Amino acid sequence: EAQVTQNPRYLITVTGKKLTVTCSQNMNHEYMSWYRQDPGLGLRQIYYSMNVEVTDKGDVPEGYKVSRKEKRNFPLILESPSPNQTSLYFCASSRTPATNEKLFFGSGTQLSVL
Amino acid sequence: EDQVTQSPEALRLQEGESSSLNCSYTVSGLRGLFWYRQDPGKGPEFLFTLYSAGEEKEKERLKATLTKKESFLHITAPKPEDSATYLCAVQAASGTYKYIFGTGTRLKVLA
DSSP: OOOEEEEOSEEEEOTTOOEEEEEEESSOOSEEEEEEEETTTEEEEEEEEEETTEEEEOSOOTTOEEOOSSSSBOOEEESSOOGGGOEEEEEEEESSSSTTOOOEEOOOEEEEEO | OOEEEEEOSEEEEETTOOEEEEEEEEOSSEEEEEEEEEOTTSOOEEEEEEOSTTOEEEETTEEEEEOSSEEEEEEOSOOGGGOEEEEEEEEESSSSSOEEEOOOEEEEEEO
């Protein structure tokens, strides 16, 4: 089954403790992206990747890191999480980084930073 | 600044009561407008892409239309299983292949 898989689904951590949220897609997609979803603010892009080893900042990249060493994986790293990073996170992918390609989303990771 | 605004924020309908959701946008050149459906605890799921003014697409009880300033998602004779949050997104012609999302409309259809 074609899908985007995120782990974990739920994560509670404390301020400053490094964490990684994994994202993997099995559709051989070139484009991958991370979003955060907050009430009243909608989905905001954190980082995106056009292909392996090519990443760039989205609208809200502060406090986050990403890497794209393999085509299928695009982990999101929080080196020193803070409470304002408490949010619902989604990984998404599309076939190519081209115009009008629909996004496939993972099921989300609910992160709470205490 | 590129912007997407959805209205209403929330909508309650009786089963069979048709209505429309609105997505107004301001972008410097539109590459495409997307509608997604999001169920609680899940990621958004693609519904439609519209490319140019005047275009319409249909899927079961849903019909999406596009003008130069806005898009409508018409829901005809909705059923309780249509209850979800509906998200609108645009891809702007300027800059990178960025998607700008609206905050969504929470639809509840009562039996």
